[in-house]
Amino acid sequence: MRSRYTAFARQNVDYILKTQTTLPEKASRLELERDLSTIKWLRLEVISYTSVSQTQAQVEFCAYAMDSSGSHKQLVRHHEISLFCLAEKGWLYESGKIQADSGELKWQRNAPCVCGSGRKFKRCCA
Numbered sequence: 001m002r003s004r005y006t007a008f009a010r011q012n013v014d015y016i017l018k019t020q021t022t023l024p025e026k027a028s029r030l031e032l033e034r035d036l037s038t039i040k041w042l043r044l045e046v047i048s049y050t051s052v053s054q055t056q057a058q059v060e061f062c063a064y065a066m067d068s069s070g071s072h073k074q075l076v077r078h079h080e081i082s083l084f085c086l087a088e089k090g091w092l093y094e095s096g097k098i099q100a101d102s103g104e105l106k107w108q109r110n111a112p113c114v115c116g117s118g119r120k121f122k123r124c125c126a
């Protein structure tokens with residue numbers, strides 16, 4: 001899970017594709033590269049990890065990012081509950097449900113930055 005987040009942050013498309021099952025639809029490589037090129041991931045919060053069975057686990061997480069794909073840069077939250085399954089080569093991402101509170105996030109410019117640096121947002125990742 002964390003290693004996949006790191007791969008998203010570093011735009012390591014090979015790793016992302018290698019650590020997910022083929023089902024449901026595997027995001028096409030080009031689509032993934034395009035999405036990653038406009039997003040800067042700032043922080044990952046794992047909310048819960050639940051073992052569903054010997055070979056399945058559910059992970060709820062929030063990831064925060066700056067998205068510059070639109071006309072203006074915006075801070076976004078990605079809240080997802082995803083299912084991982086254990087294969088021979090380790091845990092693979094199987095599917096995910098994006099939660100309703102995902103999307104643009106308002107952050108006070110003078111508040112501590114979302115990335116956890118301790119600096120003000122406006123002087124850090126804004």
Ligand SMILES: [Zn+2]
Binds near residue numbers: 113115121124
């Ligand atoms: Zn920051």
